[in-house]
Amino acid sequence: MPYRVDLAVRVEDALDELPEDGRREVLETIATVLVRREVWPAPGGWDAAVWFGRRSWVLFAAYLDGIDVLDFGWAG
Template identity: 35%
Template sequence: MRCGAVFEELAVEVVTELPGGARREVLDLIERVLLTPRAWPDVRDAGAIEEIREAFGARCWIQYMPHDGAIAVREIGWAG
């Protein structure tokens, strides 16, 4: 857990493989999401029970689920 963020296994693998500057950009995005987790778009499929949202940075994105003041980071993408 990092500042209210729980990382799923695949997200951990991706973030650990990123170079330092890329990792910092992803972690900065996560910190912004933690401030207002429901401000980002809900992308769940119709009929889905879990709330799934996506947030975008300059060269990265995350897919996450908000949970009572925390988030579960499901996926991390890097386009840099």
């Protein structure tokens, strides 16, 4: 089943400012969240969740068919 990922405008802008290894790690963290539906908060509500990568984190909300990435961080 294909899933959808929407990035908040500030997330898109911030990704452009990261070095290549930071951008890659954040995108890998987003991909991990996307395929692990069991970690998603209740779809369509006001709930959000945080998922941590090796040196990154992603704040996201869920919908029936995907996630909205609201914010992220990277410790480079």
